[in-house]
Amino acid sequence: MKESSPLNLYKFLPQTNCGECGEQTCMAFAAGLIARSRKIEECKPLFDEKNQKKYGKKLDQLKTVISPEVALVYVGAGDKQLKVGGEDVMYRHQMTFFNKPPFAYDVTDAMNEADLVERVKLIDAWKKFYIGNWETVEMVAVRSVTGDAAKFAACVKKVMENTEKPLILCSFDPKVLKAGLEVSAAKRPLIYAATKDNWKEVAQLAFDYKVPVTLSVPFDLDGLKGMAQTFAEMGIKDLVLDPGTAPNGEKLQESLQNFIKLRRAAVEEGQKDFNYPVIALPINAWMTTKDPVRGAYWESVLAATFVIRGADIMIRHSLEPHSVMPDMHLRFNIYTDPRTPVQVKPGLYKVGNPTEDSPVFLTTNFALTYYTVESDLGSNNIDSYLLAVNTDGIGVQASVAGGQITPSKIKDAFAEAGMDFEKTSHKSFILPGMAAKFSGELDDLYGYKVKALVGPEDSGRIPGWMEKQWPPKK
Amino acid sequence: MGEKLNISDLNKQLAEMDVKSLEGVTIEGDIELEIDAGAGGAGPLFAYYFGEEVAKVAVQLVNMAKAFGYPVESLLQPVAVAQAISPAPAELAAAAAIPAFKIPDTLASAKFSVGTDKTWKTQVQEVQLGATKAEGGSRGHVIKIGGEKAMPFFFDAVMPNRPVVTIDVFDMPIGMAKAVKMHYEDVMNDPADWAKKAVKEFKADLVTTHLISTDPLIKDTSAKEAVKVVEDVLQAVDVPICIGGSGNPEKDVEVLSKACEVAQGERALIASASLNLDWEAIGKACVATDNVCLAWTQLEINSQKELDRKLMKVAGVPRDSIVMDPTTAALAYGMDFAYTNMERIRLAGLKGDEELNFPMSSGTTNAWGVREAWMVNSPNKNDSPWGDRMLRGPIWEILTGFSLAMAGVDIFMMMNPIAVAYLQEITQSLMGLVKAQTPDTTNWISMEV
Known part of the structure; x- marks a missing residue:
């Protein structure tokens, strides 16, 4: 959606201020549509069957106006369904990027069953905690290496027995794809891919099985556009574009430029006839090396390139922590909504079930810092109190340097939160190691009735610190 | 009727x-x-x-x-x-x-075209680091950064200068992550040897001498004594250099002013002037000695404008002697803020904001402060295994730097030599400078890996 004025969406709404959506007025609902915090389906009267004469045309127009600049394609089914594409801006500060590109990790039909099951389980179970959430891997890409349709179908079936995650079926042979679809179509996999050689058969498959389809025309945007038009004219519009991912050399430069061109055409130029989501193949890094570290690093670097500029979904290989972890964080950082506050409410929080003997920690109200400390305490079963001091969302190190956290601010924050150290058995609290220099002044401020202990510089080391330092010696 | x-x-x-x-x-x-x-x-x-x-x-x-x-x-x-x-x-x-389904005989032929961004009208200032003997310095060659007319690696305009890396050298041994320390253990007591190793073995474009021993809370080395290390480094290597203080706002003014004097005419990058210290003194010292002033602000685009404006208008620093450091928050530790702040600064510069169209610098070494870069295991017991930290660390520095390269950074302050090599390779590949045989990717589905 390019529209930024609620007034221009209001005119398509019933304008009755009926309140069914929970907003006081239709104008407020229009503002919610602009902010992407509301969905049009939440305007019940607009969709009511009996109102179609009255609102049918408005609804159609509204749908067109609010449709995303990069088309949105749904892959997978049920609660595992993924949104692919749907982006509206070129640069994240212009609003936000909405749908982080799913990472699909590969398996092949040439793997023996034990290896296959092990790898699928690894993909299925991978997770990492970050800012209050679990990051996970979204998809499995099944590659046809043998070229054998029956083997491919058996592989797809085995994968589905071991994960609910949506699939990408990868083969250029329509017979192989058909065999895979026979066992998986109900889960709405993405098929990869139609090419200039097989497009008729693959179009028929996409139509017969009602699944989204990738169009692969590497390094030829004219050809890719022509194929997209042909599919659209056939009525097949759940398309994903593969403009080619070269892993090295000058072709790599061309690859990135093609991604940028496609994103710009869709988002900045509104080329509605060629605005489908785009797939990147960082897995191609492995065509340039056999060295496992080199391969994992270069794949990570390629993934970063296309996460930042223009990919809506990607196929990956390396599940090594030194590849998955940095890419997960990079994707998270790029797709974080810059409009949402990154602060937690200042105050005293309980972790687990603290008692009078439990330690009292403090940190800043920067969400990243707070959730990191909270997770380090919680996952190590340290029942405790945790004070979030209001530093305007600045982390410990920077706020110590910048004066957003000071000894007197800490004392005031404890007082405001109603912390009564007299009711603790230890009469102490634990400073972040980065704020160690405050301990003397805090002792003075509390008249030596409450002890400011110095904790580790990284909260990940709190468990070790607890073993040596807790409870404090009298 | x-x-x-x-x-x-x-x-x-x-x-x-x-x-x-x-x-x-x-x-x-x-x-x-x-x-x-x-x-x-x-x-x-x-x-x-x-x-x-x-x-x-x-x-x-x-x-x-x-x-x-x-x-x-x-x-x-x-x-x-x-x-x-x-x-x-x-x-x-x-x-x-659902209209009737019919497969046509042939694919439609189409022409794809997309324009350039017409709002990018202003070139980023080009800044020369280092000066040769003929220019009044003593460097073997000079390095130019900036000069872009488009966002990095976009097709709108050719990038005139490649991103460069300056490797950190400290004037005393410091604590560092194991995966970094292993590369410098033999030179940590001699900044000149450290600088040599950075240039010869690790292909640093520049070296940065950080005079951290001057911090009153560390060794409180006097400015006069400390800058001897700068002289040693200028002797040891002939690449352009950067000079950093300790981060103490009072002491840095004196230390960096003195450093400017010993680097007279060298067009060294002086790190840094900020709104928290006497920026005017540092700016004027750079002007008087023909050095380049690094303008450091903390993740705030308006502060960056203010500092750049003050350096130009009050301290009289010429446009070709300003580089910006808008602060690098590392991957997973707020990189989104650093990335977007830099991307906005670069876009504003291209669109004509003359207080923001300067080259940018990144303290990429900050990546090593992230626990994922150095910690042996996850403190969260439910995380999937974190693997070998010796492999995690370098990629953390690579991706922190590379992300910011995509946002517009021109010069990277780094430490791990593997990270330096990868950052150079990917940024130069995206500029089309790396000639390599590209494999036939149409067979990727059946590749053996």
Whole structure:
């Protein structure tokens, strides 16, 4: 959606201020549509069957106006369904990027069953905690290496027995794809891919099985556009574009430029006839090396390139922590909504079930810092109190340097939160190691009735610190 | 009834039957129906509802005709009327969404084109680091950064200068992550050897001498004593250099002013002037000695504008002697803020903001402060295994730097040599400077890996 004025969406709404959506007025609902915090389906009267004469045309127009600049394609089914594409801006500060590109990790039909099951389980179970959430891997890409349709179908079936995650079926042979679809179509996999050689058969498959389809025309945007038009004219519009991912050399430069061109055409130029989501193949890094570290690093670097500029979904290989972890964080950082506050409410929080003997920690109200400390305490079963001091969302190190956290601010924050150290058995609290220099002044401020202990510089080391330092010696 | 029927009566009749949904249909004087296809479209559903309304009108007209005694029944096929007024069949609605499926014989031919960004009108300032003997310095060669006319690696304009890396050298041994320390253990007590190793073995474009021993809380080395290390480094290597203080706002003014004197004419990058210290003194020291001033702010675009403006207007630093450090928050530790702050600064510069169109620097070494870069295991027991930290660390520095390269950074302050090599390789690849045989990627599905 390019529209930024609620007034221009209001005119398509019933304008009755009926309140069914929970907003006081239709104008407020229009503002919610602009902010992407509301969905049009939440305007019940607009969709009511009996109102179609009255609102049918408005609804159609509204749908067109609010449709995303990069088309949105749904892959997978049920609660595992993924949104692919749907982006509206070129640069994240212009609003936000909405749908982080799913990472699909590969398996092949040439793997023996034990290896296959092990790898699928690894993909299925991978997770990492970050800012209050679990990051996970979204998809499995099944590659046809043998070229054998029956083997491919058996592989797809085995994968589905071991994960609910949506699939990408990868083969250029329509017979192989058909065999895979026979066992998986109900889960709405993405098929990869139609090419200039097989497009008729693959179009028929996409139509017969009602699944989204990738169009692969590497390094030829004219050809890719022509194929997209042909599919659209056939009525097949759940398309994903593969403009080619070269892993090295000058072709790599061309690859990135093609991604940028496609994103710009869709988002900045509104080329509605060629605005489908785009797939990147960082897995191609492995065509340039056999060295496992080199391969994992270069794949990570390629993934970063296309996460930042223009990919809506990607196929990956390396599940090594030194590849998955940095890419997960990079994707998270790029797709974080810059409009949402990154602060937690200042105050005293309980972790687990603290008692009078439990330690009292403090940190800043920067969400990243707070959730990191909270997770380090919680996952190590340290029942405790945790004070979030209001530093305007600045982390410990920077706020110590910048004066957003000071000894007197800490004392005031404890007082405001109603912390009564007299009711603790230890009469102490634990400073972040980065704020160690405050301990003397805090002792003075509390008249030596409450002890400011110095904790580790990284909260990940709190468990070790607890073993040596807790409870404090009298 | 019984009176003359005219068009306005018919219109009234239509109005009474609530045919508002027929917007776009006007009834002309000769009772020709004109359908504005653009308004409602002529899809099956529209046709259905339109038919329904017209049929209702027809029924009324038929009744009127009967009232006049005209034998209308003979003109009508009753079956057709019955069909027209039955409810909309579900199949018809479905048919509206799925047109008949037909595969054409050939692919459509199409031409794709996309324009350049016309709002990018202003070039980023080009800044020269280092000066040769002929230019009043002693460097073997100079390095130019900045000068972009487009976002990094975009096709809108060629990037005139590649991003460069300056490796950190400290004037005393410091604590560092194991994966970094292993590369410098043999030179940590000698900044000159450290600088040599950075340039010769690790292909640093520049080296940065950080005079951290001057911090009153560390060794409180005097400015005069500390800058001898700068002289040693200038002797040891002939690449352009950067000089950093300890970060103590009072002491740095004195230390960096003195450093400027010993680097007279070298166009060294002096790190840094900030709003928290006497920026004017540092700016003026750079001007007086022909060095380049690094303008450091903390993740705030307006502060960056303010500092750049003050350095130019008050301290008199020329445009070609300013580089910005808008602060590097590392991957997973707020990189989104650093990335977007830099991207906004670069876009503003390209669009003509003359207080922001300077090259940018990144303290990429900050990546090593992230626990994922150095910690042995996850403190969260439910995380998937974190693997070997010796492999995690370098990629953390690579991706922190590379992300910010995509946002517009021109010079990277780094430490791990593997990270330096990868950052150089990817940024130069994206500029088309790395010639390599690209494999045939059309076979990727069946690749062995």
